[in-house]
Amino acid sequence: MLSAQIRLHLGTLDLDATIEAAQDEIVALLGPNGAGKTTFLRAVAGLVRSDRARVVLDDVVLEDTDLGVRVPTERRPIGIVFQQHLLFPHLTVLENVAFGLQARHRRDARVAAARWLERVGLGKYANARPSALSGGEAQRVALARALAIDPRLLLLDEPLSALDATARVEVRRELRRHLASFSGARLLVTHDPLEAAALADRLVILESGRVVQSGPVDEVTRHPRSRFVADLVGVNLLRGRAESGVIAVEGGQQITALDADDGEVFAVIHPRSVAIHRVHPEGTPRNVWRGTVRSVDLIGERARVAIGGSLPIVAEVTASSVRDLDLREHAEVWLSVKAAEVGVYPA
Amino acid sequence: MTSEPIPRPFAILAGLAAALFLLPLVGLLVRFPFADAVGALTSPEIVTAAWLSVVTSLSATALSIVLGVPLAIVYARAQFRGLRVIRALTTLPMVLPPVVGGVALLVAFGRRGLVGQFLDSAFGIRIPFTTAAAVLAATFVAMPFLVLTVEAGLRSMDRRYEEAARSLGADRWTVFRRVTLPLVAPSLYAGAVLCWARALGEFGATITFAGNVPGSTQTLPLAVYLALETRPDAAIALSLVLLLLSLIVLVALRDRYLPTT
Numbered sequence A: 001m002l003s004a005q006i007r008l009h010l011g012t013l014d015l016d017a018t019i020e021a022a023q024d025e026i027v028a029l030l031g032p033n034g035a036g037k038t039t040f041l042r043a044v045a046g047l048v049r050s051d052r053a054r055v056v057l058d059d060v061v062l063e064d065t066d067l068g069v070r071v072p073t074e075r076r077p078i079g080i081v082f083q084q085h086l087l088f089p090h091l092t093v094l095e096n097v098a099f100g101l102q103a104r105h106r107r108d109a110r111v112a113a114a115r116w117l118e119r120v121g122l123g124k125y126a127n128a129r130p131s132a133l134s135g136g137e138a139q140r141v142a143l144a145r146a147l148a149i150d151p152r153l154l155l156l157d158e159p160l161s162a163l164d165a166t167a168r169v170e171v172r173r174e175l176r177r178h179l180a181s182f183s184g185a186r187l188l189v190t191h192d193p194l195e196a197a198a199l200a201d202r203l204v205i206l207e208s209g210r211v212v213q214s215g216p217v218d219e220v221t222r223h224p225r226s227r228f229v230a231d232l233v234g235v236n237l238l239r240g241r242a243e244s245g246v247i248a249v250e251g252g253q254q255i256t257a258l259d260a261d262d263g264e265v266f267a268v269i270h271p272r273s274v275a276i277h278r279v280h281p282e283g284t285p286r287n288v289w290r291g292t293v294r295s296v297d298l299i300g301e302r303a304r305v306a307i308g309g310s311l312p313i314v315a316e317v318t319a320s321s322v323r324d325l326d327l328r329e330h331a332e333v334w335l336s337v338k339a340a341e342v343g344v345y346p347a
Numbered sequence B: 001m002t003s004e005p006i007p008r009p010f011a012i013l014a015g016l017a018a019a020l021f022l023l024p025l026v027g028l029l030v031r032f033p034f035a036d037a038v039g040a041l042t043s044p045e046i047v048t049a050a051w052l053s054v055v056t057s058l059s060a061t062a063l064s065i066v067l068g069v070p071l072a073i074v075y076a077r078a079q080f081r082g083l084r085v086i087r088a089l090t091t092l093p094m095v096l097p098p099v100v101g102g103v104a105l106l107v108a109f110g111r112r113g114l115v116g117q118f119l120d121s122a123f124g125i126r127i128p129f130t131t132a133a134a135v136l137a138a139t140f141v142a143m144p145f146l147v148l149t150v151e152a153g154l155r156s157m158d159r160r161y162e163e164a165a166r167s168l169g170a171d172r173w174t175v176f177r178r179v180t181l182p183l184v185a186p187s188l189y190a191g192a193v194l195c196w197a198r199a200l201g202e203f204g205a206t207i208t209f210a211g212n213v214p215g216s217t218q219t220l221p222l223a224v225y226l227a228l229e230t231r232p233d234a235a236i237a238l239s240l241v242l243l244l245l246s247l248i249v250l251v252a253l254r255d256r257y258l259p260t261t
Helices: A037-045 A093-103 A109-119 A135-148 A165-181 A193-199 A217-222 A227-233 A319-324 B008-030 B037-041 B044-077 B083-094 B098-109 B116-123 B131-156 B160-167 B172-201 B204-209 B220-230 B232-252
Strands: A002-010 A013-021 A026-030 A052-057 A060-064 A078-081 A153-157 A185-190 A202-207 A210-216 A236-243 A246-249 A254-256 A263-269 A275-277 A287-299 A302-309 A313-318 A332-337 A342-346
Touching: A002 A037, A013 A026, A013 A037, A013 A185, A013 A202, A013 A210, A026 A037, A026 A193, A037 A052, A037 A078, A037 A153, A037 A185, A078 A135, A078 B160, A093 A109, A093 A135, A109 A135, A135 A165, A165 A193, A185 A193, A193 A217, A202 A217, A202 A227, A210 A217, A210 A227, A217 A227, A227 A236, A246 A263, A275 A313, A287 A319, A302 A319, A313 A319, B008 B232, B037 B232, B044 B083, B044 B131, B044 B172, B044 B220, B083 B131, B098 B116, B098 B131, B098 B204, B131 B172, B131 B204, B160 B172, B172 B232, B204 B220, B220 B232
Parallel strands: A026 A185, A026 A202, A078 A153, A153 A185
Antiparallel strands: A002 A013, A002 A052, A052 A060, A202 A210, A236 A246, A236 A263, A246 A254, A263 A342, A275 A332, A287 A302, A287 A332, A302 A313
């Protein structure tokens, strides 16, 4: 069980985040570049100094700035897999895996290291230099090296992002197998939602140094609470104040929704639910407003149309409607969304 | 490979520049006493001087490694007030006239020097005009080459390897011994060879601070200078030997100073 509370300033980054990971849990720390994900990981490992921190792992206080406790990195039972494998180039593959065990003066270091190499399926490379390995193989060795010291916490910093597509699939499979068999908390930093969804039980979304959302993968994707997640999932996210089923959205526009409880809410509108018209639409839709086309992106038979105006939104329509409606940049259009298509949940 | 046309004035000046270096080398080869080379090189005083040069230059290199590597680490990684000034002052011997270095050493470690008089009165240690003085003089002029080279290596190395080592449980000493040092080994090697070459050729500071005592401070460059008066053949033969040594150094460091294209 990991509980890490980190506050620090580094350059323009203002990081203030608390993340917990249960014993049997794989937590993915997801967020845009520069959000502070890697810095958070490095602070947990003690590789950067925090302004204020409290890091507790399995009831052992590794760092508490209030109490003046700070266990140095080399004495924290934490294994790290870095983005670029960082295998020592002057040592053989086996010596790399044995490094941590030798640092602990384990007599059977080389034997245990050889066993770990076999477990990641790379025993035949024991005497090779890391430079002889492919990117995927090197990352598997790096995983074996981190696991060989029998850590209580495994930190993975974008472990797949430096790999090409083929190697990524191979290492992800290997990673999932070893993450599953590892008995300790696991914290994975990534900016790739697929990687997070494939490997993690729970997502923590970090933006600009703050945790903006946390929860099981499907819960987070169903109810985005930040622009970043909404963009990942591909939906429109609005925030506003609901009163008697009408949401006053930031910017002045009003949206009618069914089942909206009063108070601060998020509203999610799927792009496919946004209809585009050239004239004011007749009929039932409750939400109708005007806008100007900003861009049109054709993706096969479908098109994503970004529309600006009092309520900026993205609509997804068929390629043929783009032709029929003559949608192009600066075109003036009417938009409509049925009240039943607006998903609302408390902010 | 086709050559780019070079303007004629540049070609002429460049030819003059090359001649400035090549003619003396040709001179050494032409005047080399082939008939009596072995005799000139194996005379007792030359052998003594050569042996002393080997001892002093290697001692100076060893001393430079032991003291210079920690100094390079401080320069590459520490931050404190006055660091830049100290760094500049310790680099000074690279551009200082060696004889000035010799005088400065004498003022510091001479019998009446700042530290020398204390060493003499307290321990009875007198450094000037001993082999120790020759080693000290050579170290003084040569160590900056090693320090700057190692410092550059430390600055350009990827420090994340050290972080990886620490995360694997290595304490500072283990990180230094098993990661930092091997990763800067090419720089250390290059710095040590440069340092040794400079120490081997040291003349000015040595003759000023250590004197010219056969067997204890008369190194090869001093012997060459002396022999030029009495036995020019030996001087020429010795010069060619030293030149070949320098050539070997240059080849050993070819990745660093000779373009490979």
